[in-house]
Amino acid sequence: MVHKLKIGTRIGLGSTLLLLVALLVITPTVLHKIDEIVTEAERDALSRHYQTLTSQLESQGKVAETLAMLVSQIPEAQEAMAAGDRKQLERMFVSGFKILKRDYAADQFQFHTAPAWSMFRVHMPAKFGDDLSSFRHTVVQTNTEKRPVAGLEHGVAGLGIRGVVPMFKGEKHLGSVEFGMSFGQPFFDTFKKAYGVDVALRLKKSDGGFSTFGSTFGDSLFSAEQLADAFEGQAAMGRTALKGQPVAIYANAVVDYSGKPIGVVEIAMDRSYYATAMSEARNLTLLIGALALVLGAGFAW
Structure with a gap:
């Protein structure tokens, strides 16, 4: 059926399809890269808060x-x-x-x-x-x-x-x-007030579970497996909602005087700014892609 079309029509159709395929490949790649950049920015910010907290303890x-x-x-x-x-x-x-x-x-x-x-x-x-x-x-x-x-x-x-x-x-x-x-709930309340992030310390129990020593946001935002990994030094990170706000969350070990891990610090940071930036970047990318497709198709035809 295609061979019956005029040469100009075939060129225009082919160019349009080629542009569409290119956009379908490029757009998700760009969005994924943007998400990686935002995730790394969140990780850096959370890691700095963790370093600040452990430095205060030291x-x-x-x-x-x-x-x-x-x-x-x-x-x-x-x-x-x-x-x-x-x-x-x-x-x-x-x-x-x-x-x-x-x-x-x-x-x-x-x-x-x-x-x-x-x-x-x-x-x-x-x-x-x-x-x-x-x-x-x-x-x-x-x-x-x-x-x-x-x-x-x-x-x-x-x-x-x-x-x-x-x-x-x-x-x-x-x-x-x-x-x-002095080390107790006031330490965590003061840290939240000073740095604008929620923070908690979960202490490892003899049965392998964790108990809350101090917290500005209640129960853990991580699974038991994630807390166990963080206790072993494998920092965990994720995204969730806290009190209706999007947050980036981070967990890593806290050590005692001898360097032995005794618990896990959790940090929850408001990521509204990052979520908004990600949404705007996604919308702008899709808009540019749609305009490119329309203009490209127009020139091809």
Whole structure:
């Protein structure tokens, strides 16, 4: 049937079909590339938020270590520690610690003897003499290796940011000094307010599941399998809706003072801007393709 058409008609029809095929191939390729660019932009933004959060945890650990190091160098504190003089330590530090707790997010302040006996709790003076060695591994490590240790660790009061340093009088090792910084729901609320993203920490349980330590958006947005992969260091990313808004989501591991993973941080970022940009780019690409087809067909005929 085609061979009966005039040569001009066949050329026009062929050109139109060729242009249509080209557009059918090029348009999805362009849209896919745009989606890749947007996805990479979202990944970079989420990764930066993750790095910011982990850096803040490390920074708080360094603050705790710095405070403990300062106290460990005070000669009067060394004398009191060597003599087991809790009353002197109380006179020196209890009133000042109240200000640190009220205004500077310090939560705990404690002296230990090796390997991990509580010699004096500045934040709780009436309680002392208990053995912490079964669960306060930062204290044991500090007194064993005689070097500072800082980071996240579980304790009696739950997960905390701690800095522990050895204490000496001359060459004699006396024990250790510890500061613990506040770490709980306010940390996540403050992070959301500062950076405009929702954030949560899911802690790994002994049965393999995860429990929520703190969150600004409730339950996890990832499957159990994705959380397990993120816990092993394989960052997960996706897209979903949160409170009716399109969000890009990211999950990656959080480690304790020793570098061992203890949970997974989830970050949810509003992607309305990216979704709008993607929609506009798609519509513009389709419009240009349609115009190209119409104009091409017009010239061909």
